[in-house]
Amino acid sequence: MVKDVKTENRRSPLWLLILSMAVLTSCENDLEKVKLYGKAKELPVETGTNIKILYSDSARVQVEVNAPVLDRYDQENPYVEMPKGLRAFFYNDRMEVKSRLTADYGIRYERQQRMEARKNVVVVNEKGEQLNTEHLVWDEKQEKLLSDEFVKITTKDEIIFGNGFEANQDFSKYRIFKIKGTISINNPRNASHP
Known part of the structure; x- marks a missing residue:
C-alpha cells in the first residue's frame, strides 16, 4: 500500500502539469476571441x-x-x-x-x-x-x-x-x-x- 501511495504522488505532478496546460491553452483561445471582438465596429450611442x-x-x-x-x-x-x-x-x-x-x-x-x-x-x-x-x-x-x-x-x-x-x-x-x-x-x- 505504501508503494501505491508513492506511485500516486509521482503521477500527481504530471496530471497537474497536463491540467494546467489545458487551462492555459483554453484561456489563450478566449483571449484571442476577446481581441477579435474588441476590434469589431464600435456601436452607436x-x-x-x-x-x-x-x-x-x-x-x-x-x-x-x-x-x-x-x-x-x-x-x-x-x-x-x-x-x-x-x-x-x-x-x-x-x-x-x-x-x-x-x-x-x-x-x-x-x-x-x-x-x-x-x-x-x-x-x-x-x-x-x-x-x-x-x-x-x-x-x-x-x-x-x-x-x-x-x-x-x-x-x-x-x-x-x-x-x-x-x-x-x-x-x-x-x-x-x-x-x-x-x-x-x-x-x-x-x-x-x-
Whole structure:
C-alpha cells in the first residue's frame, strides 16, 4: 500500500502539469476571441429612424436633411452616419427649395461641420440642372459643395463631364475642374471632346 501511495504522488505532478496546460491553452483561445471582438465596429450611442435635421441661421431654416436611419457615434471625432441614404433640401430666405441632394449613404463629422454623401449622389437645382457623382462633400462653414471625383452635370443645353467640382450649397453657381468632354443636347454634331 505504501508503494501505491508513492506511485500516486509521482503521477500527481504530471496530471497537474497536463491540467494546467489545458487551462492555459483554453484561456489563450478566449483571449484571442476577446481581441477579435474588441476590434469589431464600435456601436452607436444613439440610433433613430425617419430623422429630420434642420440647419438654421438667425432663426431661418437653410437646410433640411432627412434620413431613414441615423446612427450617432460619440468618440474622439464624433460623427453621425446615415447608412440607408439621405435627402437634403437647401432653402432660400423665403423657405423655397433652391436645390435638393440625394445619396445612398451619408456621414457628417460634427466638429468639422462637414458632411459627405456617397453612392449615387444627385444634386438638382431650381433651374433643373443636375449633378451626378459618387462622392460629394458639403462644407457647412463655407456653404460649399465639393468633389474631387468624376462628375457629370446635365443642363438644358449640354452634358459636361469632368474630374472635380465646386459650387455654392444651393448649386446655382458651380465650376467643373478637368473637363473631360461636353455633349450638346440640342445639336450632337457640336459636341466637343478635349
